[in-house]
Amino acid sequence: MERAEVAKELGHFLRTRRERLGPDGGSGRRRTRGLRREEVAEKAAVSREYYTKLEQGRAPNPSSDVLGAVASALLLSSDEVGYVEDLAVLLRGGSVPEGAGDAPDGVGARLVEAIGDRPAFVVDQRLDLTSWNDMTCELLVDLESLPPHHRNLSWLVFTDPEVRSRCVEWDEVARQNVALLRGGAGRHPDDRRIVQLVGELSARSRSFARLWTSHDVLGRNHGSRLLEHPRAGRFEVHYDALRLPGPFERHLTVYSARDSVGERALSLMKSLCEARRQDETGPGRACR
Known part of the structure; x- marks a missing residue:
């Protein structure tokens, strides 16, 4: 830029x-x-x-x-x-740390694989999902079934009706999502993927276009989410995000139960994932 x-x-x-x-x-x-x-x-x-x-x-x-x-x-x-x-x-002619591009996400992949009892995923500055575990698929959507360029949190929040239905407080989720993407765009103004993503989402979603023009920005954060799962029902989770070590901008987000209702919901989701892994030919979509 x-x-x-x-x-x-x-x-x-x-x-x-x-x-x-x-x-x-x-x-x-x-x-x-x-x-x-x-x-x-x-x-x-x-x-x-x-x-x-x-x-x-x-x-x-x-x-x-x-x-x-x-x-x-x-x-x-x-x-x-x-x-x-x-x-x-x-x-001043300087630069901020570069994005990950198509570099392998070895650290993120190892971490999310080790976190098996709760949803965990890794995103880059574009909010592209670079690694995730099967609990994330169970909670949101089967990421393996999506085209690679649609494995992006902003794309899912604003275009996927299944993801939207699971975010009870969608308006706040959407606001924070756009603010996170705006922050990534500011740190990486020459990232063509972000420019393309913003253009596509602005054309598809009036909500995204309105929020983007508000110019709100947000760093990686922590807080709570109220979610709705078709089998586990409605429950609340904490979420925490932290930057991973390494030369590229990647952040790990982990969801954990906020109370006993959330514990039961996550336990049921874990059981569903385990059953699906044991019987790949059974009903439902496989999360890997």
Whole structure:
């Protein structure tokens, strides 16, 4: 991505963050949406003219101090600050760690295979699933049956009705999913697969297109999910994501039961997977 395009991306992101704030620094309503540019400039101790250039993508090399002050004025989250810092590195001619491309996912494959009693999977910066276990197939969808280019969390969340039906709080899942993908796009602006994916999903899903234009970003996180399984019923799980060691950007996510209901649900799903492995000719789709 050319520096001019990075500067434009940074400016658009800052504008969307400014527009979500009210005049007291928090969310609020006024005739002019969000804070005014001069209000942000005053809080960040920069001139209105310079802040305007930032939002217009005409400030070629903003300093770390200036961006830090602007981030503070806009009340950016730690994930949003990281996004700004990644863009700033690119503006200065630097680079962020490269994506995995088609490199083998040996570490991720070994880990998810070792985690047999709960869903576990690995994704890259594109949210492409590079490794998973059979519990993930049981929980979401049979990944083995999908074309390789559809084994992507964003694609599944926004185009697969089975996956959508299993996410009880789908709106929140969708919001976080797009924010994660936006973060990956910021770290890897030259990743053509991300550009292609965003274009395809924007054309297929109005929800995705709307969320993408909101410019929210999110780093790898942890929290809870309310899920619905056709055999195990409704239950809640914790999820935790961590970056794997190695030169490529890959993250492992593991789901664990939040309570006794979740424990029973995961236990039933494990039994279903074990039965399926023992009888490959039995009913249902095999997860490998």
